[in-house]
Amino acid sequence: MDLDPLLLGAAPAKGKRPWFFSDPDVERLLNVVMALAMELAVTRQRLDALERLLEARALLPREAIEGFAPSPEAERERQLMLREFQIRLLRIFLQDAQRERTPAESIERIMKELAEGSGP
Amino acid sequence: MLRRNMSDLSSVSIPPPPPSWRHVGRHGVFPAAGHDDTARFDFLANLNSLLASEVLPRVRDAYERRAVPAYTEAHGHPPRDRREAHEALKGERLWQTFSALRRCSMEMRQQTGRTLVLKQLPELIAKAHAYNEGASTLKLDPTIEQPRYASAVDIHCMPGGYHAELVPDDVSAGANYDSGLFATTAGMLGRFSDGGGRAVAAWLKREYPDFRPRRILDVGCTIGHNVVPLAQAFPEAEVIAVDTAAPVLRYGHARARSLGVHNLTFMQANAEALPFPDQYFDLVTSAMFWHETSAKALPRILKEIGRVLAPGGLTLHLEQPQYTPEMPLFEQAMRDWDAYYNNEPFWSVMHELDLKRMLLEAGFRGEDYFETTIRALVDRELFPEAGQGQEDYGRTPMWIAFGAWKRG
Numbered sequence: 270m271d272l273d274p275l276l277l278g279a280a281p282a283k284g285k286r287p288w289f290f291s292d293p294d295v296e297r298l299l300n301v302v303m304a305l306a307m308e309l310a311v312t313r314q315r316l317d318a319l320e321r322l323l324e325a326r327a328l329l330p331r332e333a334i335e336g337f338a339p340s341p342e343a344e345r346e347r348q349l350m351l352r353e354f355q356i357r358l359l360r361i362f363l364q365d366a367q368r369e370r371t372p373a374e375s376i377e378r379i380m381k382e383l384a385e386g387s388g389p
Numbered sequence: 390m391l392r393r394n395m396s397d398l399s400s401v402s403i404p405p406p407p408p409s410w411r412h413v414g415r416h417g418v419f420p421a422a423g424h425d426d427t428a429r430f431d432f433l434a435n436l437n438s439l440l441a442s443e444v445l446p447r448v449r450d451a452y453e454r455r456a457v458p459a460y461t462e463a464h465g466h467p468p469r470d471r472r473e474a475h476e477a478l479k480g481e482r483l484w485q486t487f488s489a490l491r492r493c494s495m496e497m498r499q500q501t502g503r504t505l506v507l508k509q510l511p512e513l514i515a516k517a518h519a520y521n522e523g524a525s526t527l528k529l530d531p532t533i534e535q536p537r538y539a540s541a542v543d544i545h546c547m548p549g550g551y552h553a554e555l556v557p558d559d560v561s562a563g564a565n566y567d568s569g570l571f572a573t574t575a576g577m578l579g580r581f582s583d584g585g586g587r588a589v590a591a592w593l594k595r596e597y598p599d600f601r602p603r604r605i606l607d608v609g610c611t612i613g614h615n616v617v618p619l620a621q622a623f624p625e626a627e628v629i630a631v632d633t634a635a636p637v638l639r640y641g642h643a644r645a646r647s648l649g650v651h652n653l654t655f656m657q658a659n660a661e662a663l664p665f666p667d668q669y670f671d672l673v674t675s676a677m678f679w680h681e682t683s684a685k686a687l688p689r690i691l692k693e694i695g696r697v698l699a700p701g702g703l704t705l706h707l708e709q710p711q712y713t714p715e716m717p718l719f720e721q722a723m724r725d726w727d728a729y730y731n732n733e734p735f736w737s738v739m740h741e742l743d744l745k746r747m748l749l750e751a752g753f754r755g756e757d758y759f760e761t762t763i764r765a766l767v768d769r770e771l772f773p774e775a776g777q778g779q780e781d782y783g784r785t786p787m788w789i790a791f792g793a794w795k796r797g
């Protein structure tokens with residue numbers, strides 16, 4: 270059967286799609302975020318299943334995870350992981366905040382400036 | 390526990406989460422699902438439940454506090470009917486958020502179910518084939534066309550509707566419908582999503598213990614989940630379920646067979662022109678069917694039902710409650726949500742029809758008409774919350790059962 274289940278599964282429904290936000294692009298983004306949230310929830314549930322199975326097989330008591338005490342070195346690495354994750358996630362806001370400090374000039378203004386003096 | 394308004398202490402806790410999709414009723418053609426698909430359905434059921442219990446009541450507050458005053462300001466009068474209430478809501482941010490999330494959730498539900506099903510479509514077709522091959526209880530008729538009202542848009546935003554066939558012997562529409570219903574309704578219809586049919590069967594047995602229909606017809610049966618309980622309740626009866634869409638009939642037939650139901654025939658036929666002799670049935674039912682027809686088709690269907698019904702017979706239908714002047718406009722507007730945003734183009738008009746008059750015009754008599762409220766009858770052990778829970782307008786496991794006896 271020459272059908273791609275992934276693409277077919279994501280087929281649009283016949284009929285015009287309504288948009289509820291004044292800016293449909295914001296709503297598109299919401300849809301991406303919700304898909305991300307769903308896959309994150311799926312991952313967390315999977316991890317939870319893993320932990321419980323490990324515990325049920327006496328391979329790893331759950332307290333070992335709850336009370337996990339990393340070495341100082343591991344702790345630093347883990348904190349850095351969190352920091353990196355957050356910076357990746359929040360890039361757009363962090364960049365906005367940065368520009369607040371050093372107001373950026375528009376590319377059009379610079380284009381004009383650099384073009385000064387050149388003439389026909 | 391989620392805190393609400395401090396003054397609203399009577400309802401500070403959110404309802405318990407819906408049962409996991411893991412408990413969905415399985416049968417011989419039910420799609421196989423692994424951990425991640427289960428988790429996806431659980432995510433969606435929880436999202437719907439949260440939207441219904443936490444966001445919808447606040448949309449109502451916003452409607453009263455902001456939307457109605459703004460509408461009144463602009464139009465010189467408050468909303469006078471549900472369409473005006475809908476207009477008033479459109480500018481309200483919380484309604485926009487609710488709606489954007491609900492639409493998103495519906496689309497994700499379709500993608501989840503369809504991807505799950507399409508990945509195993511050859512296996513599902515083979516399984517259905519094993520039950521269906523040579524069975525005299527599955528009667529397909531490829532000359533039957535899909536009515537315009539069933540194909541103008543994809544109902545419920547199901548790509549391909551009930552009827553599209555991607556491959557020969559396709560059952561994907563049925564399998565997708567079956568797999569997602571439990572998540573969409575947060576399990577409130579029971580493991581086999583048959584709470585409506587079970588409630589109707591129990592109601593009939595209780596109210597009319599002597600009624601023993603010899604032949605039963607169900608129109609617009611889809612995968613037959615609400616007619617199977619009737620076939621089980623009346624094992625001596627010959628039961629026929631019709632639908633215009635072949636994929637759901639193939640799936641429904643295999644499903645019923647695997648559940649051990651053998652007195653039930655699935656037939657591809659149009660309810661506007663039923664292929665049965667006059668006075669053939671003692672009971673003609675439909676569940677959640679009227680709203681997926683049209684103003685032209687429905688009277689024709691009711692006439693047909695009157696024709697095939699034997700004297701002394703009963704016709705009984707399940708639908709969500711009608712709009713009445715007593716129903717608050719906000720509730721009416723939110724019940725209309727599926728009409729506009731979940732591709733249910735006849736829902737709004739159907740729910741303002743005078744049901745009794747519709748049946749009178751089809752030849753039934755006023756004194757033979759009845760109407761009652763019915764709640765889903767589900768497995769209380771698995772679902773202690775079933776039938777209670779929060780109000781999710783248009784999707785609650787509560788219906789009106791209405792119909793008429795035909796004079797003998």
Ligand SMILES: C[S@@+](CC[C@H](N)C(=O)[O-])C[C@H]1O[C@@H](n2cnc3c(N)ncnc32)[C@H](O)[C@@H]1O
Nearest residue numbers: 551609610611615632633634659660676677681
């Ligand atoms: C909302 S579904 C009914 C669901 C089902 N009866 C239940 O118990 O929930 C409507 C069904 O009616 C079918 N249908 C629409 N128009 C029809 C017609 N004229 N004759 C027979 N079936 C029809 C559709 O294919 C679809 O499967």
